[in-house]
Structure formats: structure tokens, C-alpha cells
Amino acid sequence: MPQFDMKIVPEATVQGHDVIEHTAGSPVKEGDSNETYRCGACKTKLFVNVSHHEAHGLVVKCGKCGKINADPHH
Numbered sequence: 001m002p003q004f005d006m007k008i009v010p011e012a013t014v015q016g017h018d019v020i021e022h023t024a025g026s027p028v029k030e031g032d033s034n035e036t037y038r039c040g041a042c043k044t045k046l047f048v049n050v051s052h053h054e055a056h057g058l059v060v061k062c063g064k065c066g067k068i069n070a071d072p073h074h
């Protein structure tokens with residue numbers, strides 16, 4: 001079950017993109033696939049058991065540390 005840390009990017013980088021707001025305490029999305037994505041700064045799980053294409057290109061603001069996370073393009 002692969003687990004990835006997302007890439008922290010400066011907020012200015014994602015201006016104009018859709019930024020998903022994560023709420024601390026529960027993942028943005030929990031699916032039935034096999035990839036887990038964590039905040040690159042505080043390791044909070046942002047997407048749990050999602051498929052690769054579901055996480056592709058996403059930008060998420062971590063609800064715990066407030067950092068902007070982008071798809072790590074692994």
C-alpha cells in the first residue's frame with residue numbers, strides 16, 4: 001500500500017488553481033483504492049486509499065499546519 005508525502009509549495013504558486021480545504025481530523029477523501037497521500041510538512045493524511053488518478057494534479061491546503069500541498073508527481 002504505497003504512501004506518499006505531497007509536495008509543499010508556496011501559496012503564490014497555486015493562485016488561480018482550485019485549492020481544496022482540508023479539515024483537521026479527517027482526510028479530504030477516503031476511497032477504496034490503495035494510495036495514501038500525506039501532508040509534506042506535518043504528515044497528516046490528506047487522501048486515504050485513493051487511486052493515483054484521483055490524486056493527480058490536486059492542490060490541498062492542510063487543515064492542521066496550513067501549508068499548501070501539491071501532487072508529488074511520482
Ligand SMILES: [Zn+2]
Pocket residue numbers: 039040041042043044062063064065066067
Ligand atoms: Zn500539514
